[in-house]
Each structure stands twice: as C-alpha cells, then as structure tokens.
Amino acid sequence: MSRPLKATVNCDMGEGFSLYTIGDDEGLMKTIHLANVACGFHASDFSVMNKTVALAKSNNVLVGAHPSLPDLQGFGRREMAIEPDELESCFIYQVGALDGFLKRYGLPMNHIKPHGSVYGQTARSIDLARAVVGVTKIFKSSAASPQGVAFMGLAGTAHQQAAEELGVPFIAEWFADLDYSDEGKLLITKKHDPVPIEVVRQRVTNLLRFHKVSTVGGKQLDIGANIAEVSICCHSDTPGAVEIAQAVKSLVDESNTEAGYV
Numbered sequence: 001m002s003r004p005l006k007a008t009v010n011c012d013m014g015e016g017f018s019l020y021t022i023g024d025d026e027g028l029m030k031t032i033h034l035a036n037v038a039c040g041f042h043a044s045d046f047s048v049m050n051k052t053v054a055l056a057k058s059n060n061v062l063v064g065a066h067p068s069l070p071d072l073q074g075f076g077r078r079e080m081a082i083e084p085d086e087l088e089s090c091f092i093y094q095v096g097a098l099d100g101f102l103k104r105y106g107l108p109m110n111h112i113k114p115h116g117s118v119y120g121q122t123a124r125s126i127d128l129a130r131a132v133v134g135v136t137k138i139f140k141s142s143a144a145s146p147q148g149v150a151f152m153g154l155a156g157t158a159h160q161q162a163a164e165e166l167g168v169p170f171i172a173e174w175f176a177d178l179d180y181s182d183e184g185k186l187l188i189t190k191k192h193d194p195v196p197i198e199v200v201r202q203r204v205t206n207l208l209r210f211h212k213v214s215t216v217g218g219k220q221l222d223i224g225a226n227i228a229e230v231s232i233c234c235h236s237d238t239p240g241a242v243e244i245a246q247a248v249k250s251l252v253d254e255s256n257t258e259a260g261y262v
Helices: 025-029 046-058 084-104 116-124 126-133 158-166 197-210 241-258
Strands: 006-013 034-038 062-066 150-153 170-175 212-214 220-222 229-233
Touching: 006 025, 006 062, 006 241, 025 046, 025 241, 034 046, 046 062, 046 084, 062 084, 084 126, 116 126, 116 150, 116 158, 126 150, 126 158, 150 158, 158 170, 197 212, 197 229, 197 241
Parallel strands: 006 034, 006 229, 034 062, 150 170, 170 229
Antiparallel strands: 212 220
16 A cells, blocks of 8 residues: 555635625634635635634634636636636736735735636646746745745646646645546536535545545546645535535544654
8 A cells, every 4th residue: 555645634715705604614724724715706805805814824724815717606616718818917916815914914825726617727728727827926925935835736737737837836636525537537516515424534535545536437546646745625615514624634634644744
C-alpha cells in the first residue's frame, strides 16, 4: 500500500447574501483548515464577506478567494463565453474585494480557487487557466508564505499546467461530495444532492490510502503519480455538510498522523 497522502479539508464559505443564509459557516469553520470565501459574483456581499473573514480568523482557518463568473442568479454554476483578459479582470475585481477584508483583520491571502462552472472551464482551457492563475501574482505581497498565493484546482488539468508554467504554488483538490465521471472529470451540478456519510468515508479512505478516485461507473482511477498532498473539499450547501466535514476531518487527521505529517 502507498504512503497515505498528506491532506487538508477545505470548504466554500460565505455563500449567503443579505438576509439569506446558505450553509452552517460557524459549524464548518470549527472543522476545516482552508476557507474559500465567496467574492460577490455568485454569492456574498460586503457584510457577509466581512463576517466570514472574521469567523475564519477566530477559528485559525486560512482564507482563500473563491471568485466566480458574474452569475448571482445561477449561483455561478452556468457556463459563460468569456475571453481570457476579461476573465482575468473579473477575478482581479473579486479577489481585490476579499483582500481588503483580509487586510482589515490582518490575515494573508492563502490561495485562489475558482467557483462553479468557471472551475471546469479553466480546468479545460489552458488560456483561461493561465489568465486566472496569473492573478495570484498580483496579490503575492499579502501572502504569509514567501512562495506567494497558491492556486487550488484539479490535478492533471490545465489548472496544474498553468501553475507549473507560471511558478505558482499548486494545491491539488479533490471533492468528497461530488461525483467523477469514468474519464476522471468532475461532475459539477447546479444543486448538490445528499451524500451518505458511509459513501464519503469510503471515497476519502480510497483517496488517502490508495491514491484512487472512485467514479460513477465503479472505476478506480489513479490520482496522479506526482501528487503527494491534496485538499479535500466539502461544500457548505451540500445537505449534512457539517457532518460530512467532520467525517472527512477525522479521516484526514488519522491519515496524517499515521504517515507522520503532524
């Protein structure tokens, strides 16, 4: 058996708007390592963003930006025809907003992770990937690490290729509450269905201990020979998100301890 992967738990946070709340951010923030904070284009606003960053600080959670296509009504889960330079500006605008709140609370920008459909679009298109990965360099001065702001995305796709080309730290991500096709592609849905805890446990164990990704067709795909560390995402709008995150965190802690990472 391969050495267990080093892992963290991340979650998309601050996805409410005005008086509307999505997800139990307070419960989730007690469990995760990394928070991907919505920047206003698929969810959130200035008050929600401020509250989310403050909550992350009080729980010692690292904060990353979670920019989206400009699609509040579709929650950023509808694809859009967009040119690389336009998408770059779209991301700079959103990440800049979050960076202001991070400065207010004395926190660094840890990473950038695209949201929803643009996550898939940038994973497939190297031109779009280069545009958004390059945004990390604009905010490098606010990073705690001398290496700069990282980019979180799918291993083995244009995300990783662009990060390597541009010399940007790359965080390989895997999803505990979404399915993968038999070709290894992430199946991004507009609404997240419930996932039984036992299914989540099996998926995470398979990933951490055997470096395999389970697919909808029952295949077991290798995560990639050059991946030694992964961040596991639990979405805040998946039913039972807190319980899912707690189960994932327990398995991650067990795996990291066993492998001597902590």
